[in-house]
Every structure is written in structure tokens, then in C-alpha cells.
Amino acid sequence: QVQLVESGGGLVQAGGSLRLSCAASGRTFSNYAMGWFRQAPGKEREFVAAISWNGDYLYYADSVKGRFTISRDNAKNTVHLQMNTLEPEDTAVYYCAGSRLRSGSSREVVYNYWGQGTQVTVSS
Secondary structure, three states, rough: EEEEEEEEEEEEEEEOOOOEEEEEEEHHHHHHHEEEEEOOOOOOEEEEEEOOOOOOOOOEEEOOOOEEEEEEEOOOOEEEEEEEOOOOHHOEEEEEEEEEOOOOOOHHHHHHHHOOOOEEEEOO
């Protein structure tokens, strides 16, 4: 089992920045690709960004390309999502997820472990 705990969410004005973190415990963190997903009120959960087990492969949703950056520190068992130039449309609960598919993926179905989520609210 892998336990994932997100942090760093909050309220920010449009144009601002936030940095989300996800701390992993349990099995060897570097065995897993990591991803971020989000779910806005009344909408389905959607892919945001993903990173392969060693950081060589990065994936981004078109809606966040150029604004968000995913990174990981395997020595500290953490993955981060730096979010810049935030827009009200980015308001959602953000979830960290881990996948045994080490290359990473944008597909939700390949993710085996999920955190509880952290709220991000962007005001206009």
C-alpha cells in the first residue's frame, strides 16, 4: 500500500501561484509514476499532470501547459505541482495519485493509489 497526503491548497487571486505537495509513505516511492488530477464542482475528475518514476517523462493537460509544472523528489518521497498564473477555472479539489505504470500516464484508470485531495480556490 501507498499512502498519499496532499498539502498546499488554499485561496488565491487570479494570476497568483500555489505549490501543491504530495507526501508518500509505504512502499518504495520511486517504483511509482505520480499524477495530479482535479475535480471541480459538478464536473468529473480530470487529469492535470503526471511524471514518470524517474522524472524523465512529463505529461500535462492542454489546459495547464505552460502554467503548471510537476516535479518529484524521490529522496524525500514527495511530488509537487507548481501552479502559476492561476485562473478561476482552476478551482477544484486536487488529488495526488500513484501508478505502478512507471512511465506515467494521463489515464486515470492506471492509478492505483489516491490521496484525499486538497482544495484550490481561485478568485476572480
